[in-house]
Amino acid sequence: xxxxxxxxxxxxxxxxxxxxxxxxxxxxxxxxxxxxxxxxxxxxxxxxxxxxxxxxxxxxxxxxxxxxxxxxxxxxxxxxxxxxxxxxxxxxxxxxxxxxxxxxxxxxxxxxxxxxxxxxxxxxxxxxxxxxxxxxxxxxxxxxxxxxxxxxxxxxxxxxxxxxxxxxxxxxxxxxxxxxxxxxxxxxxxxxxxxxxxxxxxxxxxxxxxxxxxxxxxxxxxxxxxxxxxxxxxxxxxxxxxxxxxxxxxxxxxxxxxxxxxxxxxxxxxxxxxxxxxxxxxxxxxxxxxxxxxxxxxxxxxxxxxxxxxxxxxxxxxxxxxxxxxxxxxxxxxxxxxxxxx
Amino acid sequence: xxxxxxxxxxxxxxxxxxxxxxxxxxxxxxxxxxxxxxxxxxxxxxxxxxxxxxxxxxxxxxxxxxxxxxxxxxxxxxxx
Numbered sequence: 001x002x003x004x005x006x007x008x009x010x011x012x013x014x015x016x017x018x019x020x021x022x023x024x025x026x027x028x029x030x031x032x033x034x035x036x037x038x039x040x041x042x043x044x045x046x047x048x049x050x051x052x053x054x055x056x057x058x059x060x061x062x063x064x065x066x067x068x069x070x071x072x073x074x075x076x077x078x079x080x081x082x083x084x085x086x087x088x089x090x091x092x093x094x095x096x097x098x099x100x101x102x103x104x105x106x107x108x109x110x111x112x113x114x115x116x117x118x119x120x121x122x123x124x125x126x127x128x129x130x131x132x133x134x135x136x137x138x139x140x141x142x143x144x145x146x147x148x149x150x151x152x153x154x155x156x157x158x159x160x161x162x163x164x165x166x167x168x169x170x171x172x173x174x175x176x177x178x179x180x181x182x183x184x185x186x187x188x189x190x191x192x193x194x195x196x197x198x199x200x201x202x203x204x205x206x207x208x209x210x211x212x213x214x215x216x217x218x219x220x221x222x223x224x225x226x227x228x229x230x231x232x233x234x235x236x237x238x239x240x241x242x243x244x245x246x247x248x249x250x251x252x253x254x255x256x257x258x259x260x261x262x263x264x265x266x267x268x269x270x271x272x273x274x275x276x277x278x279x280x281x282x283x284x285x286x287x288x289x290x291x292x293x294x295x296x297x298x299x300x301x302x303x304x305x306x307x308x309x310x311x312x313x314x315x316x317x318x319x320x321x322x323x324x325x326x327x328x329x330x331x332x333x334x335x336x337x338x339x340x341x342x
Numbered sequence: 343x344x345x346x347x348x349x350x351x352x353x354x355x356x357x358x359x360x361x362x363x364x365x366x367x368x369x370x371x372x373x374x375x376x377x378x379x380x381x382x383x384x385x386x387x388x389x390x391x392x393x394x395x396x397x398x399x400x401x402x403x404x405x406x407x408x409x410x411x412x413x414x415x416x417x418x419x420x421x422x
């Protein structure tokens with residue numbers, strides 16, 4: 001008979017932290033190339049600035065900074081991390097994955113380490129996997145990182161998505177708990193809609209043509225899916241946690257567009273007193289980093305959220321999505337952390 | 343069976359008013375969503391999706407760009 005590891009009754013998010021690209025790029029800097037204006041961008045997206053990292057800062061640099069801060073905040077030594085899960089779509093090598101290098105940089109040498117390519121759902125996919133790993137006894141401490149340097153894939157003349165995008169990384173440490181403090185993950189994909197958001201050309205075509213791939217989206221179609229289908233997913237995640245929408249205290253959706261966030265609040269039926277993360281206004285859309293960065297900001301701006309029930313949902317290219325209810329960890333303290341531009 | 347166009351206009355007006363706060367008196371068949379009512383592409387998708395639910399019809403995303411006026415939308419829904 002094959003023996004199994006002892007399962008744990010639950011898992012929890014112990015700490016969340018993150019870093020943003022150092023430069024706050026205002027709408028005015030991007031508007032002329034798309035024949036637009038600050039007002040148009042604000043009204044369509046809610047974005048005022050987006051955080052972008054300098055040429056000398058890589059996705060892995062951002063991931064390392066976020067991971068290090070989350071591990072410190074959790075009160076752990078890097079060597080105690082047994083698995084590193086990295087959600088990113090801006091790692092430049094098909095192989096090897098970035099997560100083993102991240103584990104090495106952090107001092108989590110020997111940790112199980114792998115990447116997730118689930119775009120803006122990457123962090124919530126990672127939390128779902130970490131929850132399962134910890135509860136099953138597969139790991140005691142798991143580091144989940146969502147990191148993207150999307151400015152590597154923008155086309156200044158693109159009116160569909162480029163002007164939304166920012167750079168950053170957010171990280172969480174997941175550990176065992178006496179009871180579930182991470183609700184069941186409701187996740188899935190819709191490959192029939194794959195063409196509606198992603199790279200405009202694949203890397204073979206890029207090499208053949210000498211044209212660097214950049215991101216595109218079919219905005220209205222993605223918006224409709226993000227609002228109406230994701231509201232259903234959010235309600236499923238709330239129900240799966242044995243809760244009702246009126247028990248949700250904090251809403252942390254992927255920071256894709258403020259218009260999407262406001263509609264999701266309405267369609268899910270969240271109360272007026274629910275705290276809604278709106279990090280997108282200053283940070284832009286940072287893909288896999290956006291949910292943990294939004295939590296990081298809430299923690300700084302609204303002390304006392306530790307233990308509150310937060311609905312988090314990631315959704316994007318794939319299309320892929322994941323949602324779960326979590327008890328928020330104690331908040332980070334201090335100022336916004338930007339990764340130095342070097 | 344085709345839907346009654348007056349009923350569709352009434353229902354669509356309700357949705358538009360709810361979503362945008364536009365005065366119902368400003369909504370008429372010949373009004374352009376973009377030029378007259380200042381409804382952008384994202385609000386339009388919300389209105390279209392709510393109309394799909396309300397009238398139990400399917401409005402393909404690719405068809406939305408052809409719905410220039412309120413009358414275009416009423417005709418599409420009534421004829422669907």
